[in-house]
Amino acid sequence: MNRLFLPAGHAVEHALHGLVLSHPALLRLNEDPLYVAARERHPGRRVGLVSGGGSGHEPLHTGFVGVGMLDAAVPGRIFASPHNRQVLEASRDAAGEEGVLHIVKNYTGDRINFGIAAERLRADGIPVRRVLIDDDLATESDETATGRRGTGATVLVEKLLGGAADTGLGLDELAALGTQFAAASRSIAVASRAQTSPSRAGEAFQLPDGTLEYGVGIHGERAAATLEHPGFERLVDRMTHQLLGSLPQATGPVLLLVNGLGATTLLELQAIHARVTGLLEERGLGVAGRLVGTFVPALDMSGFSLTLTALREDWHAYWNAPALTPAFPATESTR
Numbered sequence: 001m002n003r004l005f006l007p008a009g010h011a012v013e014h015a016l017h018g019l020v021l022s023h024p025a026l027l028r029l030n031e032d033p034l035y036v037a038a039r040e041r042h043p044g045r046r047v048g049l050v051s052g053g054g055s056g057h058e059p060l061h062t063g064f065v066g067v068g069m070l071d072a073a074v075p076g077r078i079f080a081s082p083h084n085r086q087v088l089e090a091s092r093d094a095a096g097e098e099g100v101l102h103i104v105k106n107y108t109g110d111r112i113n114f115g116i117a118a119e120r121l122r123a124d125g126i127p128v129r130r131v132l133i134d135d136d137l138a139t140e141s142d143e144t145a146t147g148r149r150g151t152g153a154t155v156l157v158e159k160l161l162g163g164a165a166d167t168g169l170g171l172d173e174l175a176a177l178g179t180q181f182a183a184a185s186r187s188i189a190v191a192s193r194a195q196t197s198p199s200r201a202g203e204a205f206q207l208p209d210g211t212l213e214y215g216v217g218i219h220g221e222r223a224a225a226t227l228e229h230p231g232f233e234r235l236v237d238r239m240t241h242q243l244l245g246s247l248p249q250a251t252g253p254v255l256l257l258v259n260g261l262g263a264t265t266l267l268e269l270q271a272i273h274a275r276v277t278g279l280l281e282e283r284g285l286g287v288a289g290r291l292v293g294t295f296v297p298a299l300d301m302s303g304f305s306l307t308l309t310a311l312r313e314d315w316h317a318y319w320n321a322p323a324l325t326p327a328f329p330a331t332e333s334t335r
Contacts, residue, residue: 002201012055023326026066035090036062037072042166048094051103054079056299059327068323069162079219081109087117099127099171105150106134131178135187138215152259152307153185163318184310191216191303218298236275253288257307262297289319
């Protein structure tokens, strides 16, 4: 049975109409080509920020368009890259006096289509740079030709870059900062049930009872390992220790994202949040900012991901800078 309540045909367009109707003071919708843009931006911002990717991960990216974060977001079809024409026109719309910065998750289709758009922008005389998000530990292997996938860290990088852009930094400065933000971030995800396939009834893949897909992707990519469920504490501990072992310079405060993959309840996510926070405190690591909820789902997958970003002292102001978008909550700082 298909569990998804989606209209037949043009589901993405219908959903974006609903989003903009819900937030008319923040967003405007461009229908051809399809993208969402912010109605306002900070007066000090000189560079437009544009991101995007396949649909099915809402609120990523369209829910983070608005003051203090993205100037435009480009949605593809479900789990499919947006077309380069969408990226091109959204970038022309969003570009500031010093150009536009693309925030791109590390997937082949996204890289190709944002790359084609960037070439055309440069031909039009619009400066453009790219920040590549590649945080997923599950694909950190010499055997993975494409490198780490881009997943939950995208939200944290978009917020940090939004705060930085509002200080008036130029394109090269923002591109360098964004690369540093991404390099300081790592994620890992697990699932106990696959997402519903939008093209056919039923789950995209089957898991035996009592097992977990450890290292699952946000498009339902199978993990390298299917494990017997080790229990709540052992699972969360394993994920947290793996992140800390791979996180560059994890000696000070961190940003923490506890992210639901679509069908995971807030009751579960907050319990996970408490456990991870305790483990970080045991390591002497404070949590400078935290997000708990569903921010980068894989449609209705049952699972969750953890993301940590090692926060430099001079990045705190970017995280705590004001933002007003449909989906980004007020952040809590321990500082």
